[in-house]
Amino acid sequence: MTAFARVPARADVIIVGGGFMGAATAFFLRTHGLSVILLERDLVGQAASGTNFGNVRRQGRYLPQLPLSNRSREIWGRLPELIGEDAEFLPAGHILVTTSEEDGARLEQYARDCKPWGLDLTMMTGDQARAMFPMVGPDIRAVSYSPHDGHANPRLAAPAFGRAARRAGARVVEQAEVVSIDRNSEDFTVETADGNRYHAPLLQISSGAWGRAMAATFEEDVPMAPQGPQMGVTEPLPYRIHPVIGSASSVTEEGVYLRQVKRGNIVFGGGRRSTADLATKRARLDPMNTLRQMPYLARLVPAMARLRVIRTWSGVEGYVQDSLPIMGPSDRIPGLFYAFGFCGHGFQLGPGVGATMAELIATGRTDIPLDPFHVSRFQRTVPTHTAP
Incomplete structure (x- = not known):
């Protein structure tokens, strides 16, 4: 041979x-x-x-998916002992925010419904949330807080x-x-x-x-069908945004989210998705979507309006x-x-x-x-x- x-x-x-x-x-x-x-x-x-994006969240999921999500969260918490690496997992919390009464009512209903599935969420008014998370914008009216969720490096x-x-x-x-x-x-x-x-x-x-x-x-x-989510990252600023912050808006363009890594950069995504090609293994990056994302991101965290975007990207994902x-x-x-x-x-x-x-x-x-x-x-x- x-x-x-x-x-x-x-x-x-x-x-x-x-x-x-x-x-x-x-x-x-x-x-x-x-x-x-x-x-x-x-x-x-x-x-x-x-x-x-690197979101390690449980809230907002289809309720029968929560047993799987809860099991996964338990494993995330012991990655170093299990595989010898932590993948930069930060259990810094996850908040869903909204500016509308209708979306706020939907968050409250979900907080009630998910409790029997093993997920406890804390509902806050906008003022209560700003007392705990000072970076949250003044237009936010209702917040759902999941303290044990977080983010990691994909x-x-x-x-x-x-x-x-x-x-x-x-x-x-x-x-x-x-x-x-x-x-x-x-x-x-x-x-x-x-x-x-x-x-x-x-x-x-x-x-x-x-x-x-x-x-x-x-x-x-x-x-x-294949589609491409739209993400980006900003220049760094002092680290002070601990939880992942996401919009719970039912309007697609408003559905943005962000997280800050300890190096100071803010990673963001959401809004409209682009097309993707399975043959070329490429997703189309839409610069206009980045421009559309910015005012909605600034509504979540006003400091976003002053930051430069230094990189954008996408990837091929399958949506059933x-x-x-x-x-x-x-x-x-x-x-x-x-x-x-x-x-x-x-x-x-x-x-x-x-x-x-x-x-x-x-x-x-x-x-x-x-x-x-x-x-x-x-x-x-x-x-x-x-x-x-």
């Missing part, structure tokens, strides 16, 4: 897609003792997992789990573009562009916005028609699992998704309710979810 011969590789599980969900699943599968091959087309965490999180998975014994293969997936009576066979083939009886598709095409090869289509992810087993193919389409709100869920999918794959069960996210829901009528 020459040094250049391609050797088939086999494991208990193959994961296609090395974003946050895939890398975290690979790590947790190793804690269950299963062998894992993680295939990533580019670099681990390079796509949406590394270009998002450029660090998925790669950290990828490194931890490799240290735990997973085979992590980067620059491995998948060109075909086949299944016989025993195994899935995944072939990559370099001609290598990988075999396993179990397969998880975690390829983000590209997950729809892969699921469709197994005759499970998902109404999902009902704004909920695809997560759980295939409805048609034994041994096939999905974890993709997190609609721009998957970063906080990453560790919990990994732990839950690994548990499901390794044991056949999980206590986290996944039925609302099952791919089979598109065979029946499901109400569209709109988060506060």
Whole structure:
């Protein structure tokens, strides 16, 4: 055998897609003792997992998603002991603010509804919030405060789990573009562009916005479209904005959010999303959207009006028609699992998704309710979810 011969590789599980969900699943599968091959087309965490806003929030989520979100928050709190890195997670709190009475009433209703799901929120008037958070603008009338949420660095999180998975014994293969997936009576066979083939009886598709095409090869289509969120970062100023601040407005253009990192820069995003192209792996950056964001950001924090924007960016994300992810087993193919389409709100869920999918794959069960996210829901009528 020459040094250049391609050797088939086999494991208990193959994961296609090395974003946050895939890398975290690979790590947790190793804690269950299963062998894992993680295939990533580019670099681990390079796509949406590394270009998002970095929000680690629970409030505002679809209520049946809170058990998963709560599990994930618990894992975020012990990342250093678990994987040896903290991904710059700051549990500095998260506040949703509004300038309208109608949106304020919706926040109050959500605060009541989420309590049985294990999330306690504090409602404040604008004056009460400004006493606690002096940077909040004078137009803010109502605030919902989640003290244990926060933010982290998306450029660090998925790669950290990828490194931890490799240290735990997973085979992590980067620059491995998948060109075909086949299944016989025993195994899935995944072939990559370099001609290598990988075999396993179990397969998880975690390829983000590209997950729809892969699921469709197994005759499970998902109404999902690629889009690009619009984000930017300002010049630094003294660190004083501790919580993440987001608008709870029901008006798309007003739905902006921001956070300050300890280096002083303010990261922001929200408003309209742009188009994205799966073939080129690029999302269109719209400079006009940055201009539209600024007055709404200044309404949240007036100091934003005086800051220079030093960089803007976007990334390719998959948005499912009902704004909920695809997560759980295939409805048609034994041994096939999905974890993709997190609609721009998957970063906080990453560790919990990994732990839950690994548990499901390794044991056949999980206590986290996944039925609302099952791919089979598109065979029946499901109400569209709109988060506060």
